[in-house]
Amino acid sequence: MDNTSQILERSAELFSGQRLLLVNPVADGLTRNLSADWTLWSWDYASSRGLAGSLPEERLVFSHLCPPVEHLDAAILVMPKAIERAEYALAQMVPLLAQGKPVYLVGEKKGGITRAEKLLGRYGVRPEKLDSARHCQLWRVIVDQPVAPFSLGDWLQQYELSFDDQPLQLVSLPGVFSHGRLDEGSELLLAERRPLPAGRVLDFGCGSGVLSLILARRNPEARFELVDVDALAIHCARQSLALNGVEAEVHASDGLSDVHGRFAAVISNPPFHTGIRQDTSIAERFFEQVTRNLLPGGELRIVANGFLRYPPLIEQHIGPCHVLRENNRFKVYSAVAPG
Ligand SMILES: C[S@@+](CC[C@H](N)C(=O)[O-])C[C@H]1O[C@@H](n2cnc3c(N)ncnc32)[C@H](O)[C@@H]1O
Structure with a gap:
């Protein structure tokens, strides 16, 4: 399992049984090992192919757009290489969450997760670092303000x-x-x-x-x-x-x-x-x-x-x-x- 998946698995109590959106997933066994109601959004065809068959087809979306999942308990973004891609993904994920729900960011220290506080700080006060292991960090912020709907044209x-x-x-x-x-x-x-x-x-x-x-x-x-x-x-x-x-x-x-x-x-x-x-x-x-x-x-x-x-x-x-x-x-x- 990828280090980012391992750190999420270590915090399984935060996620078990919830309705979750996982964005930019790694093609490994996370969604099999961690029992939850998963929907995955991937823009990476290699990961999508790697994950095919691990969950129902409609729960794994390969697209430039986030699927409109309703009644989410939380959303998790695996930090992409480019910080602007993280901003683009969060701008689509956060409007799907009701106020009071958490958004998580997980990633490698070398991969820009150190920017988590700034990235998440736009959506709620006091982003917190929940865990740090295997050169990775897991961050969370509770969405505490209304967020503008996503418009592709703005990006x-x-x-x-x-x-x-x-x-x-x-x-x-x-x-x-x-x-x-x-x-x-x-x-x-x-x-x-x-x-x-x-x-x-x-x-x-x-x-x-x-x-x-x-x-x-x-x-x-x-x-x-x-x-x-x-x-x-x-x-x-x-x-x-x-x-x-x-x-x-x-x-x-x-x-x-x-x-x-x-x-x-x-x-x-x-x-x-x-x-x-x-x-x-x-x-x-x-x-x-x-x-x-x-x-x-x-x-x-x-x-x-x-x-x-x-x-x-x-x-x-x-x-x-x-x-x-x-x-x-x-x-x-x-x-x-x-x-
Ligand atoms: C160096 S860029 C070139 C992009 C474009 N041809 C140009 O000249 O501006 C390489 C491209 O390969 C794509 N790429 C990376 N891995 C790939 C893969 N496994 N299969 C197909 N394309 C891939 C990247 O997404 C990127 O768009």
């Missing part, structure tokens, strides 16, 4: 990026990669003007959709399919595509779990963090598995921090890896599947 950020060949409107939500700006790595990938092959193109880890949006206009013969593990990213990518009049398919996938068929090209600025930790395992698994989704002669084109040792992996699984472009931080790599 959606729309911004314009201009490239030398086109302007672009993007939509973003808190905690979506590169919220409100263009990542330097993505910028370098987009500086590469070599056309993509015609046909299906997969954008792996699409975020708010910036890569596909720009490349779709430059490559009218390509049909883009965008995937991400994060429900907020998926929502933003769909909104961004609609706003720019670009047609493409967007759906959830954990790695390539829900990617089917073969593509003429796969583009990506692959993730190298899981939560707060640097973690290249997702990218490594992606290089290993992506051959199954590349047509013979299909191109993999990615950008990555120059210090990450991706070329040997790409060569091992796909084929000779060329540097198309580089600066002092990033490299754009291209490899073509054997044809």
